[in-house]
Amino acid sequence: MCAIAGIFDLYQQADIDPALLQRMTDIQQHRGPDQRGLHREPGVGLGHRRLSIIDLSGGQQPLFNEDHSVVVVYNGEIYNFPALMRELQQFGHIFRTQCDTEVIVHAWEQWGTRCVEHFRGMFAFALWDRRQRSLFLARDRLGVKPLHYAVLDNGHLIFASEIKALLAHDQLRRDLDPLAIEDYFAYGYIPEPRSVFRQIRKLEPGHTLLVRHGSAPGQPRRYWDVPFQRHSIISPEHAADELITRLREAVRIRMVAEVSLGAFLSGGVDSSAVVAMMAQTSDAPVNTCSIAFDDAGFDESPYAHIVAERYRTSHHTERVQQHDASLVDTLVNLYDEPFADSSALPTYRVCQLARKRVTVALSGDGGDENLAGYRRYRWHLHEERMRALLPLGLRKPVFSALGKLYPKADWAPRPLRAKSTLEALARDSVAAYFHGVSIMKDEMREQLFSSSLKRDLGEYRAIDVLRRHAATCPADDPLSQVQYLDLKTYLPGDILTKVDRASMAHGLEVRVPLLDHKLVEWISGLPPDLKLQGGVGKYLFKQALTPYLPGDLLYRQKMGFSVPLADWFRGPLKARLQASLASPVLAGCDMFNLGYIQQLLHQHQSGRRDHSAPLWSLMMFESFLRQLLKEPGHSAERQAA
Incomplete structure (x- = not known):
């Protein structure tokens, strides 16, 4: 796994500042601690940091074709590269290495922008073609690997694996995007293509961007989507056998490495399934690692041990202190923008543990989105059946009124939280799902945001993210539709972002067999009742x-x-939370209603309400602002402006 960075002069062919290019590249050294490579020519500069996994001696980047007219910097793994290499050799292409990177330059020569359609794996890369005077940016289908870019006022297009590398460029404007702030406090992360900075964009999963010298960048092009094309009649028994066969293959091709390899083993279904497939493929015991917690309600390590013993893995468990407040600012540094998934804390620790023993780890991420594992899917289908009984015009006034009258009961089991159900029944399907996944509901954000921030937002609302994806959803059943929304938003924006930054902070490569795109395509075509049946x-x-x-x-x-945030905020993290919410940084940014923040804090610490998710999102946002203001040239007054 690696990091990439670069500068492309859209209109001139001036020399690229070598010190700037080196700074943008080296600030990501944690992603690629083994080697650094730079390439400059008039109008373009490419940088690369390498974590050596395959062809340790011959895979240095930037990597060129035979006549040096095409050069690439790349982050990821293309698992079908041996077959592609053989295919390209039949077309006359000559290879000098045995690494997957070289496949990219020859695939570009052979197929142009459609080269990405031939790759099976996780990747983000930038390719410069001197003859065509074009820069080609690409990101893998599901968004396992990140790619950020910005077009500057001086005519430069800059790109990098992480936002911190773009911030090294002094021509980048640091003004925040109010729409991204609305998204963040609704979702807990900032969905693609926005970032917290107005000028920085994320290339969306399954998209490419072709930029030609002499013209402004156009819109990214989508080259893949989850098809949700229903299979022909298939028996459950045959489907089960086929699923195992496809999973086993997805695992097998991800076990190719010239360095130590292992797996995360949480004790859940997905990671346990991956380890089971690995154990059948490997002659040696599989290296597995898990995290143990003191709170039994959050500790899955006993189940991890059951799997480890069954498959005789070389298993390592580390007990961690969940409420490690020192990690809060560390996480903000990793993610470069506000990120409110509190499971980033144990994720960071399990990556730290894994890196002590392996360089590559397989994970079970993606199973819940693919195979309908989230409980919210079950509740959504229950509500959909009820919504189908009455048209929205009748439902909305009746259930809106009932929802306002019914008391909020955060402490109660889900079936007794009728307020949430009543509010959901008053909405259409997309609005109801958005209401369910929001960490701060519409009415909460309405009270939280200052009048100036609401003025900047205008008519924009975070639900627009889901509505945009819903408009292009190829599925026609309620379950597949919400799975599609999660595959487009929550999976890349939260789950994969969390794991990428936490693992790369320790120079650890994480591979995700359940997100093999061929497996995802096949699973998407299964009947919904084979994914979610009888609850x-x-x-x-x-x-x-x-x-x-x-x-x-x-x-x-x-x-x-997950972690017990609600209890932490009433115990070991109480003082840290109070200090964050009373910070002059929050008061000085003119984005929030400070009285409402204190109301949330008092309601939570009194035990009357569980506001742990909103409070965590505020705490992380405050830490982000505080660190942003430390950058040279920043001040509280400038940030407020």
Whole structure:
């Protein structure tokens, strides 16, 4: 795994500042601690930091074609590169290395912008073609690897794996995007293509951007989407066998490495399934690692041990202190923008543990989105059946009124939280799902934001993100539609971002077999009732895994990789939270209603409400602002402006 960075002069062919290019590249050294490579020519500069995984001696980047007219910097792994190499050799292409990077330059020569359609893996790369005077940026289909870019006022297009590298360019404006702030406090992360900075964009998963010298960048082009094309008649038994066969292949091709390799083993279904497939493929014991917590309600390590013993893995467990306040500012440095998923804390620690023993780790990420594992899918389908009984015109006034009258009961089991259900029934399907996944509901953000921030937002609302994706959704059933929304937003914006930054902070490469695009395509075509049946999520997956994993593990209540935030904020993190929310940084930015923030704090610490997610999002935003203001040339007054 690696980091890339670069500068492209859109209109001139002036020399690229070598010190600037080196600074943008080296600020990402944690992603590629083994080697650095730079290439400059008039009007373009490319930088690369390498974490050596395959062809340790011959895969240095930037990497060129035979006559040096095409050069690439690349972050990722293309798992089908041996087959592609053989295919390209039949077209007459000559290879000098045995690494997957060289496949990219020859695939570009052979297929042009459609080269990405031939790649199977995770990747983000930038390719410069001197003859065509063009820069080609590409990101993998599901968004496992990140790519950020910005067009500056001086005519430069800059790009990098992480935002911090773009911030090294003194021509980049640091003004924040109010629309991204609205998104952040709704979702807990900032969905693609926005970033917290108005000038910086994220290249969306499954997209490319072709930029030609002498013209302004156009719009990114989508080259792939989750198809949700229903399979022809398939029996559950045949589907279960096919699923295991496809999963086993996805795991096998991700076990190719010239360095130590292992897996995360949380004790959940997905990571356990990956380890089971690895154990059948490997002659040596699989290296596995897990995190243990003191709070039994959040500790899955006993289940991880059951799987480790069954497959005789070389297993390592580390007990961590969950409420490690020192990690808060560390996380902000990693993510470069506000990020409110509190499971980033244990994710950071498990990556730290894994890196002590391996350089590559396989994970079970993506199973919940693919196979309908989230509990919210079950509730959404219940509500959809009720919404189907009455048209929206009748539902909206009746259930809106009932929702306002019913008391809020955060402490109660989900079936007794009728207020949320009533509010959902008053909405259309997309609005109801948005209401369910929001960490701050519409009415909360309305009270939180200052009048100046609301004025900057105008008519924009965070639900527009989901509506944009819903408009292009190829599925026609309610379950597939919300899965599609998560695959487009929550998966890349939260889950994959969390794991990428946490793992790369330790120079660890994480591979995700459940997000193999061929596997994702096949799973998307399964009937919805094979994914969610009788209230059981991942129904087919669990049936298929019955020979490999114990029933107690497969059918236990989903726990998730979460932390007890509500209790922390009333205990060990209480003082830190109070200090953050009383910070002059929040007061000086003129974005928030400070009285409402204190109201949230008092309601939570009194035990009357659970505001842990909104409070965590505010705490992380305050830390982000505080660190941003430390940059040269910044002041509280400038940030407020």
